[in-house]
Amino acid sequence: MTVKLAIAGSSGRMGRMLIEASLQTEGVQLVAALDRADSVWIGRDAGEFNGVNTGVAISSNVAEAFAKADCLIDFTRPEATLLHLQAARSAGKGLVIGTTGFKAEEKALIAEAAHEIPIVFAPNMAVGVNAVFKLLEVAAQILNSGYDVEVYEAHHRFKVDAPSGTALRMGEVVARGLGRDLEKCAVYGREGVTGERDANTIGFATVRGGDIVGDHTVTFAALGERVEISHKAGSRMPYATGSMRAALFLKGRKNGLYDMQDVLGLT
Structure with a gap:
């Protein structure tokens, strides 16, 4: 069972690590990579940071990414994540949120969206x-x-x-x-x-x-x-590999708000 994955913030430190982890994780297929519209990396291959040709070009088109993907992993900033949350609801797709720094009312928006789509929201994915x-x-x-x-x-x-x-x-x-x-x-x-x-x-x-x-x-x-x-x-890879487990966990789920304790069966 393959999860088609989109990654936000692809040119950032965490985004690059997520791309690397996605290429190494069985059952995960990288199909879209997102970045800001003004990024110099738009149009370049998502694996270029790691010396790999993935065939996936970095884009700023969020709707197009959700059209291809089952799930988006987001470790960006609250304002960007909330925009991606709206797009995920519109597309009926899953979301793995590792972004931190949300206000209480913003967390409430995530919980509300989880009535319609499946979300793993955790402060740390490791x-x-x-x-x-x-x-x-x-x-x-x-x-x-x-x-x-x-x-x-x-x-x-x-x-x-x-x-x-x-x-x-x-x-x-x-x-x-x-x-x-x-x-x-x-x-x-x-x-x-x-x-x-x-x-x-x-x-x-x-x-x-x-x-x-x-x-x-x-x-x-x-x-x-x-x-x-x-x-x-010692590196960001534990956060990235945990995020892959979260994305695989969401496969086939229709809605619900989960955290990594759910993903790991610790609840």
Whole structure:
């Protein structure tokens, strides 16, 4: 059963990795590659970045891409993803969304669209990260008293949103396990004389620099001991290969909002 795949943001760092992964994944056929209308890569072969001739020319025609594809994978920016979401609804095709930085009302639009089309929407597509989400769920249930929780994340200098979507999901998983509301207990920055730490808060620390692909650590710190659960990405390929699994998961599904926990059978 082959999934005919379109990839958005084809000239970007993640787009190039997705194209490479699509050419290496059994059951996936790359049929369309999208980029901005003003991109210098329009009209060039999608595999040129990797020295491969795919026969798929990069285009800015979203409707044409959906006419060919079963599913679009999108790791762009919220404004572009929402345009692709509208096109997917019109075409009745699936969508894998790895874009982060959405506002609450934008996430609601994605959930609404999922009543009509199948969508995998996850802050991180890497299989290892989703295993960490599951570990955090268990850890929060066990370490539910006497432990301060801090979430640390580091990414490359080009990332424009903070904290990362993955860090926020980690915070959400832990908060849920502790019976807390992350919106009420999250602390996103500390400066000056802050006073003693509130034991009910979940702290976030963000680092941006160089070419760091993605580091995430959740620390459960008590008096006398520390438990740390981490994931460190050495390249973007884990996100790309996880996205291929998500696209294959959507094949044959008519509608519904899923995340990688569903794709991996962890729910």
